[in-house]
Amino acid sequence: MDNNQKPKLAVWKFASCDGCQLTLLNCEDELLAIADKIQIAYFPEATRAVVEGPYDLSLVEGSITTPEDKERIQKIREESNFLITIGACATSGGIQALRNFKDVKEFTSIVYASPEYISTLDTSTPIADHVEVDFELRGCPISKAQLLEVVNAFLFNRRPNIPSYSVCIECKRRGTPCVMVSQGEPCLGPVTQAGCGAICPFYNRGCYSCFGPKETPNERSLSRQFVKMGYTNEDLVRAYRMFNAQSDSFRKESEYYEE
Amino acid sequence: MARLDVGSQVIIQREHFGELLEALQKKSYKTIGPTLREKAIVYEEIESVNQLPVGWTEKQEKGKYRLVERSDGALFGYNVGPQSWKSYLSPPEVKLWSARKTENGFEVEEKSDEMPQYAFIGVRPCDLSAINILDRVFLDDEYQDNVYGERRKGLFIVAVNCTEAGNTCFCSSMGTGPRSREGYDLAITEIIDGVDHFFVTDVGTENGAAVLEEVTWEKAGDSAVEAAEERINEAADSMGRDLDTDRLRDLLFNNFEHPQWHDVAERCLSCANCTMVCPTCFCHTVEEVTDLEGDHAERWRIWDSCFTLGYSYIHGGSVRKSTLSRYRQWMTHKLASWHDQFGTSGCVGCGRCITWCPVGIDITEETAAIRKSGKVPEEKVDQPQP
Numbered sequence: 001m002d003n004n005q006k007p008k009l010a011v012w013k014f015a016s017c018d019g020c021q022l023t024l025l026n027c028e029d030e031l032l033a034i035a036d037k038i039q040i041a042y043f044p045e046a047t048r049a050v051v052e053g054p055y056d057l058s059l060v061e062g063s064i065t066t067p068e069d070k071e072r073i074q075k076i077r078e079e080s081n082f083l084i085t086i087g088a089c090a091t092s093g094g095i096q097a098l099r100n101f102k103d104v105k106e107f108t109s110i111v112y113a114s115p116e117y118i119s120t121l122d123t124s125t126p127i128a129d130h131v132e133v134d135f136e137l138r139g140c141p142i143s144k145a146q147l148l149e150v151v152n153a154f155l156f157n158r159r160p161n162i163p164s165y166s167v168c169i170e171c172k173r174r175g176t177p178c179v180m181v182s183q184g185e186p187c188l189g190p191v192t193q194a195g196c197g198a199i200c201p202f203y204n205r206g207c208y209s210c211f212g213p214k215e216t217p218n219e220r221s222l223s224r225q226f227v228k229m230g231y232t233n234e235d236l237v238r239a240y241r242m243f244n245a246q247s248d249s250f251r252k253e254s255e256y257y258e259e
Numbered sequence: 260m261a262r263l264d265v266g267s268q269v270i271i272q273r274e275h276f277g278e279l280l281e282a283l284q285k286k287s288y289k290t291i292g293p294t295l296r297e298k299a300i301v302y303e304e305i306e307s308v309n310q311l312p313v314g315w316t317e318k319q320e321k322g323k324y325r326l327v328e329r330s331d332g333a334l335f336g337y338n339v340g341p342q343s344w345k346s347y348l349s350p351p352e353v354k355l356w357s358a359r360k361t362e363n364g365f366e367v368e369e370k371s372d373e374m375p376q377y378a379f380i381g382v383r384p385c386d387l388s389a390i391n392i393l394d395r396v397f398l399d400d401e402y403q404d405n406v407y408g409e410r411r412k413g414l415f416i417v418a419v420n421c422t423e424a425g426n427t428c429f430c431s432s433m434g435t436g437p438r439s440r441e442g443y444d445l446a447i448t449e450i451i452d453g454v455d456h457f458f459v460t461d462v463g464t465e466n467g468a469a470v471l472e473e474v475t476w477e478k479a480g481d482s483a484v485e486a487a488e489e490r491i492n493e494a495a496d497s498m499g500r501d502l503d504t505d506r507l508r509d510l511l512f513n514n515f516e517h518p519q520w521h522d523v524a525e526r527c528l529s530c531a532n533c534t535m536v537c538p539t540c541f542c543h544t545v546e547e548v549t550d551l552e553g554d555h556a557e558r559w560r561i562w563d564s565c566f567t568l569g570y571s572y573i574h575g576g577s578v579r580k581s582t583l584s585r586y587r588q589w590m591t592h593k594l595a596s597w598h599d600q601f602g603t604s605g606c607v608g609c610g611r612c613i614t615w616c617p618v619g620i621d622i623t624e625e626t627a628a629i630r631k632s633g634k635v636p637e638e639k640v641d642q643p644q645p
């Protein structure tokens with residue numbers, strides 16, 4: 001297809017580790033097919049060639065942590081017809097949102113020799129706190145299969161098959177004996193959105209909730225069960241303060257046990 | 260050996276039990292049976308008796324399952340684990356069909372995968388009842404379900420009567436165990452007594468009798484048959500749970516607004532584990548996938564659950580938004596509306612949903628709590644329209 005007729009894709013980066021963008025590059029077998037259907041117009045991690053906006057589809061990685069970010073995301077939104085956030089940082093603020101519970105100035109004063117040069121916000125916030133987002137892909141990092149599914153759905157103008165139910169459903173479909181029940185391993189699967197294929201339970205570990213809270217999560221009930229299994233309040237705070245610490249329901253749950 | 264009559268009882272000694280698997284494999288059955296995986300007993304393809312969880316049992320509680328060693332070398336000295344046979348009869352993910360784009364439309368692709376012919380080894384009486392229930396759901400209507408039907412057609416069932424009941428079992432209450440009544444090709448009862456170790460075997464079908472022609476058996480004496488009877492009765496007396504089913508349907512329909520529903524909703528995670536492990540929960544969804552070129556499309560059927568929001572999604576949103584409405588839907592379907600729909604209970608008392616609920620919600624306790632303060636109506640009532 002002639003490049004000019006293809007939808008234009010842009011991939012943007014904010015505060016993040018690049019892992020989610022890498023997922024796109026890791027789509028080795030499918031990358032040619034993607035490039036055949038989509039014009040990769042802006043993707044600095046893959047190519048220095050830049051095609052001007054507006055863009056049909058923008059994938060946004062990373063969270064908002066600086067005053068410049070706040071302005072840049074507004075411009076990106078204006079230039080994008082369809083905007084999808086990719087990964088825990090963009091969708092919930094990421095691991096760097098742990099700063100939201102502490103004093104950032106204290107961190108910068110310890111870490112940097114000249115902290116006065118650091119210009120950063122007090123918080124790390126998801127993209128949806130700043131602009132309207134059309135779809136959110138969860139995960140730290142995102143799943144390659146889900147990324148392809150959402151691009152695919154975009155190309156054919158259909159609804160993506162991205163469920164918001166629990167990891168437990170994927171875990172059971174896969175036939176993994178529940179680690180929580182059969183091994184006494186605390187597992188966040190019952191409050192976490194599916195998408196990873198329940199990898200951790202498959203390898204005999206509890207879920208760490210890379211994909212964040214599922215639809216209608218009931219953290220309090222799961223927390224009580226973790227306490228029965230020997231968790232302290234401090235353990236609970238840690239469990240909910242990982243990649244999705246800033247997600248509304250996880251934040252509330254961790255704050256509850258902090259008091 | 261000579262062909263036995265349907266209904267006869269024989270003994271297979273422990274050292275000859277392997278011949279049963281061999282006989283089935285010789286007849287091209289894929290033998291599926293209990294085996295250890297990670298820290299649980301699951302159902303997988305087994306080629307020999309050594310792959311059975313020999314010398315293992317399990318302890319089950321609400322939300323807790325632990326493997327424990329046993330010293331008697333029993334082949335079937337445990338009850339049920341996290342999986343049920345529905346994993347094979349209505350698999351978690353099945354491709355229904357696929358199509359390719361052509362110049363003037365599309366073309367449905369030929370299905371190539373041949374259906375395996377399964378022999379299930381070690382089907383517990385509750386699970387045998389569950390298969391009978393699934394037969395009713397999937398096959399006994401004007402429209403039949405091919406996914407299930409194709410896998411069910413050639414199925415050979417070796418049932419195992421229970422001689423010990425698990426702590427979350429309540430098949431006695433549901434009238435489904437601990438003895439298997441119908442639907443098996445062979446049913447065995449394992450007896451270990453000192454140095455004696457044998458299986459009292461009931462022949463359920465001609466197929467079962469034909470397979471036994473290849474297996475070394477002996478006549479079952481009265482004492483062996485009595486021993487089997489006695490052990491099954493012991494299991495019946497040692498159920499870890501019970502459920503009062505007296506007018507249960509009407510009780511539940513009459514108590515749709517009982518405060519207990521709020522209580523359980525506060526604990527329930529809406530994680531759907533109970534439905535995934537239940538041997539009769541059959542719900543699934545259908546997903547369409549396309550390739551990037553848009554030349555190829557597939558339709559898949561995958562397990563779904565009434566505990567998800569998407570399950571009750573119609574235009575405008577989900578019908579069952581609250582966890583309360585989802586738990587109530589599940590439990591009243593199992594214990595009440597199933598009767599209206601299919602003429603039996605949808606629960607066979609296997610206890611899986613109790614053991615495998617991460618927070619230990621117990622269907623027998625929830626029911627008992629409603630019975631304690633809820634009223635059973637004088638007359639039969641209709642299902643309330645929420």
Ligand code: SF4
Nearest residue numbers: 168171178179187189
């Ligand atoms: S291991 Fe975790 S994800 Fe899997 S069923 Fe158990 S609680 Fe759910």
Ligand code: SF4
Nearest residue numbers: 537606607609610612
């Ligand atoms: S409802 Fe629970 S006890 Fe009843 S058949 Fe299903 S899993 Fe077994």
Ligand code: SF4
Nearest residue numbers: 527528530531533616
């Ligand atoms: S009853 Fe238990 S297993 Fe079922 S959805 Fe609720 S928490 Fe999950």
